[in-house]
Amino acid sequence: MRLAYNPYPRLRERVIQLDERLGDNKTADLIIFHTGYPFHGDVTSIMKATARNVLFVNVDHIFYRFSPGFDPHIRDPTWTQRGKWNYHHMCYFWFKQVFELKIIQQYRYMMRLDDDSQMLGKWPNVFEIIAKRQALYIANRREVDFDYVLPGMTLVRNITLAFIRKYNIRPRNPDMMADIFNRTLETPNYWNNVEVIDLSLIRQIEVIDFMRWVDESRGIFLYRWGDAPLRYITLALFVNATQILHLNKLELGYCHPC
Numbered sequence: 001m002r003l004a005y006n007p008y009p010r011l012r013e014r015v016i017q018l019d020e021r022l023g024d025n026k027t028a029d030l031i032i033f034h035t036g037y038p039f040h041g042d043v044t045s046i047m048k049a050t051a052r053n054v055l056f057v058n059v060d061h062i063f064y065r066f067s068p069g070f071d072p073h074i075r076d077p078t079w080t081q082r083g084k085w086n087y088h089h090m091c092y093f094w095f096k097q098v099f100e101l102k103i104i105q106q107y108r109y110m111m112r113l114d115d116d117s118q119m120l121g122k123w124p125n126v127f128e129i130i131a132k133r134q135a136l137y138i139a140n141r142r143e144v145d146f147d148y149v150l151p152g153m154t155l156v157r158n159i160t161l162a163f164i165r166k167y168n169i170r171p172r173n174p175d176m177m178a179d180i181f182n183r184t185l186e187t188p189n190y191w192n193n194v195e196v197i198d199l200s201l202i203r204q205i206e207v208i209d210f211m212r213w214v215d216e217s218r219g220i221f222l223y224r225w226g227d228a229p230l231r232y233i234t235l236a237l238f239v240n241a242t243q244i245l246h247l248n249k250l251e252l253g254y255c256h257p258c
Contacts, residue, residue, distance in 0.1 A: 008042035011115050015050050018113070024125040028111070029053045031103065033093075035060050055103065062097050063089055067218040078151045079224045092220050094192070095227035096211045099202045107199060114193045120253030126196050129245070136243040137235060138196035140254065144186040145229055152223030153187050159217045160233055163210055169237060173244075176236035189228035190235075193256045194247070207238055 011032070019026055030052045038056065047054045066072055072085055081087040094112065098104065109127045113119075130138055147154045157180065163169065171177040179188050201207060211234075219225040235244060247254060 006042070007115060008038055008046065012042075012046045012049050014113075014115055014118070015046055015052075015054075017118060019050050019052070021119040021121065022123050022125070024127065026051045028127065029055060029107075031055045031057055033057050033059050033098070035063055057101070057103055059093070059097075059101070062100075063093055065089075065092075065097070067092070067215050067221055069216075070218045070221045072221070075221075077221070077224060079149070085221070088221050088224055091224065091227045091230075092215075093227075095220065095230045096215055099199070099211075104199070109196060110199055111196045112192065112194060114256060116258070117193055117254065117256035118258050120255055123252050126252075129250070130196055130198060133245060134243070135245045136198040136201045136239050138245045138247065138250070139190040139192075139235075140194050140247055141191055142188060143191045143228070144183075144188050145226060147185045147187070150224050150226075152219070153225065153229070154185065155223060156187060156214075156219060156225050156229060156233065157181055159213060159219065160237075163213050164237075167206065167209065169206070171237050172240050173236045175241065176232065180233060180236060187229045187232075189226065189232045191256070192228045192231050194254050195231070201238065204238065207234060210234060210237065 015030065018030070022028075030050065032046070032054065034056060035058065037058075043056055066085075077084060077088060079087075098110075104110065109130060111126065126138060130136075145153050160180070164171070176188075214220070214225070214230060220230075
């Protein structure tokens with residue numbers, strides 16, 4: 001007999017660890033996005049492990065969608081992991097779909113923390129930090145995606161430039177924008193499996209237009225444009241350098257996967 005993998009016992013340990021390491025006095029709500037149907041015992045074990053308000057949100061109704069006009073039955077991905085389109089769905093979710101969920105609309109800030117990652121050591125209340133510094137984003141470390149690994153990755157520059165011209169956008173962060181366009185075979189990103197976002201950024205009309213622009217290009221599924229480089233481009237377009245904080249400069253440790 002082979003038992004199916006159950007992620008919830010490890011998730012429970014991560015929740016306990018979050019309470020120990022994040023200095024917010026357990027005031028931030030914890031939303032667990034999931035597909036499928038967890039057993040009642042798994043749900044209650046997590047809810048009993050923390051004083052936080054825990055919300056389990058099933059995202060089956062959106063997670064397996066594709067960009068409009070994309071036919072997954074007649075195409076194969078240029079890159080794959082964990083199933084034919086699974087990784088692409090994850091990128092699509094964290095770039096765009098998560099911000100369209102009704103439950104997110106009640107919040108000012110959102111912190112993403114994957115279940116296979118950890119804060120290292122004690123963290124202060126990052127929500128207070130981003131508010132006091134009047135920042136819009138707390139970024140993880142910079143990485144790059146290579147076009148020879150992800151064919152078509154650098155084509156994201158074309159739709160970015162088309163968007164800038166169409167809407168007469170003046171990028172708010174010229175240095176980051178230059179970082180995107182000045183490299184032949186690589187596209188920079190912030191490794192956003194951990195990030196803190198002021199959601200007022202995502203609710204700006206121009207940002208919504210850009211996310212729709214990317215979605216309609218179908219590049220996430222055609223070329224596996226990841227949520228990380230797309231977030232980097234979003235920041236370059238709409239966020240001043242002074243509005244971006246960095247985990248390393250805040251001396252906050254983090255690991256993924258671990």
